[in-house]
Amino acid sequence: MTTPKPPSPRPPRSPDDAVRLLGVRHHGPGSARAVRSALDQYDPQVVLIEGPPEADAVVDIAADEGLRPPVALLAHAADEPARSAFWPFAEFSPEWVAIRWALERGVPVRFIDLPASNSLAMGGGSAGAGPDEPAGVAPDEDAATEDPVRIDPLAVLAQAAGYDDPERWWEDAVEHRGGVDDGGDALAAFEAVAEAMGELRERYGDGGHPRDAVREAHMRLRLREARRAYDRTAVVCGAWHVPALAARTTVAADRAVLKGLPKVKAEVTWVPWTHRRLSRDSGYGAGIDSPGWYRHLFGCRDRPVERWMTRVAGLLRAEDRQVSSAHVIEAVRLAGTLAAMRGRPLAGLGETTDAVRAVMCEGSDVPLALIRERLVVGDEMGEVPDSAPAVPLARDLARQQRALRLKPEAADRELDFDLRKDTDAGRSRLLHRLRLLGVEWGAPTRSRTAGTGTFRETWRLSWEPELTVRVAEAGVWGTTVESAAVAKAEDVAAAAATLAEVTGLAERCLLAALPDALPTVMRVLADRAALDADVIHLAEALPALVRSVRYGDVRGTDSGALREVAEGIAVRVCVGLPPACAGLDDDGAAGTRPHLDAVHAAVGLLTGAGDALRERWAGTLRALAERYGGVPGLIRGRAARLLLDDGLLDAERAARLMGLALSPGTEPRQAAAWVDGFLSGGGMLLLHDERLLGLVDAWLSSVPAEAFTDVLPLVRRTFAGFESGVRRGVGELVRRGSGSPGGSAKAPGAAMGFGAGLDLARADAVLPTLRLLLGTAAQAPVPAAAPEPVPAAAPDPAPAAGPLPALAGAPAAGATTIHDDAGGSE
Structure with a gap:
């Protein structure tokens, strides 16, 4: 489709013309007040609004008090709802003010933009964005000022006025302009804006938006229809379109532009909108940085700065910040002073923000983030009555x-x-x-x-x-x-690519209480489980299935069929996991370890003590832990740790397995991987089992220099996963020589890393607080037994040689140790 040359603008109209073009900035409170005053002065017989003509059928709903802005017109393709577009309206939107003005007076309202049926078919709509890409009066308010392809009229006009900020110029020229409500000529401002836009359109054409020519051709056709039927017509549209609507063109030329446009069946309704969504810079009339501030300006008839500072103070007080009336007074004065210094007629958002930061926030930007979220943007959400069309x-x-x-x-x-x-x-x-x-x-x-x-x-x-x-x-x-969720679940089950997706879907069906969908899901699950021979796929699917079995009864659902499938999958995992782990490389072992942990937890949820399935799983873990050839060290170490944590492996056997894994005959990387798998559940074992600590220390000290560089990253990663207190404790033990062949022996009855006996004097110090907590503070205190003498600690031996202290965070020899009040050290 060839884009026609933009028509030349016609001369300004005389005051008695039958059409008044009110060019506005979308969502501008100053424009909204000016539109209301202009409509009162002009008193049109029909009001035309920039928007999809399909909305004519639902515009009367705007008169319902249950329709509370911010709201939006939603247009979507009837056969493809995802192809949609929004036209949002806020309380301070000029179009919304015009709609309410007309409906309150019984004046017809018509939408004249390109039909949604065409714009959606042309690809102009998507979820969250309307086909009218221009924001405000500009095709693209983020475009560079001097770009001849996509220009920002606000930036051009601001630069001509000597401003470096288009938003600040617009506030000074329009938002803070008075005179529209005091009996002045409300139409004069729109004539000035139309003249300025005419100059810009003459220089920049369509400003880089060729689709504007199509839209404006349709607007002119609808405008001609209104002129034939009414004597006085008011048009509320983006100021950028005013010169094109005032241009002299023929009906044949405009129809030629619209000929052959694609079309779909479209449906339109009202939906709630939010201030937060208005502040996003995309789509029709979006990109308003401060909708909450604009709403405040629109609603305040007098003293907007004072009222704003009062709202800010109220918000900060609600957040337990100390803000007094004196703060408000000083913030208002500072904002006014800043506005005068910057040559502005009234303090704007920038001046009020600077004043709030200096006076109420003590120079901190942290409270300003809250003010922006709650007030500058706001969390307003509109409402739509039940009378609005809906699926x-x-x-x-x-x-x-x-x-x-x-x-x-x-x-x-x-x-x-x-x-x-x-x-x-x-x-x-x-x-x-x-x-x-x-x-x-x-x-x-x-x-x-x-x-x-x-x-x-x-x-x-x-x-x-x-x-x-x-x-x-x-x-x-x-x-x-409910019926939609059941149908969607059945469709997802049939299309699932993996067994894990089906088991996850079964869990979601139980959580959503969809018993009607479970037969289909269970049939697909049983078929997939029977045909899938990959043990890793089975291991991925088991946890979600077991959670459904274990927790489904909380919602009163029957999970008996799920238990049978879960037990069958668990048995297949027990049989197939050891062969599947044989011959895995490092990456394969790292990917299998999470599945090993997940299956272990799932079996624990699914079974009880003494259950045959649990015993079978324990045998699988023993096979993995004791299979020295073929199974990677990471998997063997992890299996040994799981057995030890469940009490199925005693300390003697665990020490023997570690000794074998860390023997000189084991390749250093495999030994390091075994340590990683065994200790990844936490390092408390090293604090409480001196033999395990000694084995790790001796092995690490004996790693050949040529292999140490390869082993170090894996070992450091293992120790980095310990809590800081555990790392400090391990370091202290190694520094004292505990666990090493030449280390000092423990005193009888002493815990690992601690002195012998109890310090009863320190224990008595907690008794008053303990009695207070138990409610026995009024009772006579029980005399404490005489404290037993604590043997003096032997002097610390020389720090143990080897790299383990550095890995665990122990202080190096000669380092200064600072003890805090709690007895720890740093």
């Missing part, structure tokens, strides 16, 4: 949200659910079903306050406008959330 799935979701008292909110919030309560269990089911449908309203998280247990869940919720599109898209699966 059946969206109506069912709204009904459940009301029944469960789970209102969508833009701000992030964390909720703790007790699944033993009906309401909380219902909320959990709803959120899990929505996640299954791809509507990520909430995400499970770990709570910092709630207790642990299978009956508790913690969710972090945040509703984004794009989720409305996801709900519409999920409507193809069913008319209710």
Whole structure:
């Protein structure tokens, strides 16, 4: 399609013309006030708005008090809801003010932009962005000022006025301009803006947006229709389009531009929007950095700076910061002084922010982040009445949200659910079903306050406008959330590529309480489990399946069939894991170790003490731990540690296995890998078993110099995984020589690394606090026994040679040790 040459602008119209073109900046409070005053003065018979004509069918809903901005018009392809576009409106949007003005007076409202059926077919819409790419009055407010392809009219006009910041120029010239509400000529400002835009269009043409010619051709056709039917017509559109709408063109030329455009069937409705979404720099009229500040300016008739500082002070006080009335007074004075020094008619957001930082925040930017999030941007979320068109799935979701008292909110919030309560269990089911449908309203998280247990869940919720599109898209699966989730689960099961995906899906079905989907999922699961011979795939699938078996009864679901499949998979893992681990290289062993840990935990959940499956798994671990040839050292060491932790391997046997693994005949890298696997569960063993510590110390000291460089990174990684206290304790033991052949022996009854006996004098110091906690403070204290003498500690031996002290964090010889009050050292 050939882009026509932009028509030449026509001369300014006389005051008695039948059309008034009100060029605005989208979401500009100054423009909104000017539009309201201009409409009052001009009193049009019809109001035309830049927007999709399909919205004419739902514009009357804007008169419903239940429609509270910020809201947006959502247009989507009827057969492909994911192909969608938004046209957002805030309380301070000029278009919203014009719509409300017309509906309150019974004046017809029409949308005149390119139909959504065309723009969606042309690829102009996507979830979260509208086809009208220009933000404000500009095709692209982020474009370079001098770029002849994509220009920013605000930047050009600001530069001509001597400003280096387009936003600051717009605030000074429009947002802080008075006179529109005091009986002055409200139309004069729009004539000045139209003249300025005419000069820019004459120089830059379409500004790098060839689609504007198509849109403006359709706008002119709709404008001609209105002129034929009404004597006075007001058009509210982006100021960039005003010269094109005022141009002299023929009907035939405009229709030729629109001929042959692709088209799809589109549906339009109202959806809630958020201030946070308005502040994102993409899509129609987006990129407003400070929607909360603009809303404040629009709503304040007088003393906007004073009222803003008061709101900031209230927010900081709510966060337990000391802010007094004197702070507010001084911040207002400083903001006014900064505005005067900078030559501004009124303090703007920059001046108020600088004043708040200096006076209320004591120069810190940390509270400013909170102020920006809560006030400058804001967490406002609009509301849409039930009368707005919606897909059946969206109506069912709204009904459940009301029944469960789970209102969508833009701000992030964390909720703790007790699944033993009906309401909380219902909320959990709803959120899990929505996640299954791809509507990520909430995400499970770990709570910092709630207790642990299978009956508790913690969710972090945040509703984004794009989720409305996801709900519409999920409507193809069913008319209710439950039926849609069942259909989606069955489809996902049939299309799953791996066994782990099916077992994960089974777990999600139990969490979402979808018993109708389980037969299909279980059939697919049984078929996949029977045909999949890869033991690693089975090991990946087992944990999710066992969690479903173990915790499914919390929600009252029947998981008997799942248990049979889980036990069958576990048996196959026990049989196939040792052969699968033979001959693995280092990367393969590293990838297998997490599966080994996961299967061990799963078997522990699935079985009890003495269970045949648990005994079989223990035999598998013994086979891995004692198979010296073929199985990598990492896997052998990890299997030995799992057996030791479960009490299935005594200390004598563990020491023997370590001695064999660290013997001179073992290749150093394999020995280091064995140590990594054995100690990766924590280094407390080295603190409490002197033989194991001695074996590790002796082996590390005996590693040949030519192999030490290869071994060191792996050993350092192993010790880096210990807690700092464990590393310090191991270092102290090695420094004292504990565990080494020449080290000092422990005193009888002494714990590893500590002195002999108890210091009763220090123990008596905790008795008053202990009695207070137990509620026995009023009772007479029991006399403490005379403390036994503590034998004097023998002088520390010379630091043990070898690299283990450095790895464990022990002080080197000659280093200064600083002891804190708690008895530790640094």
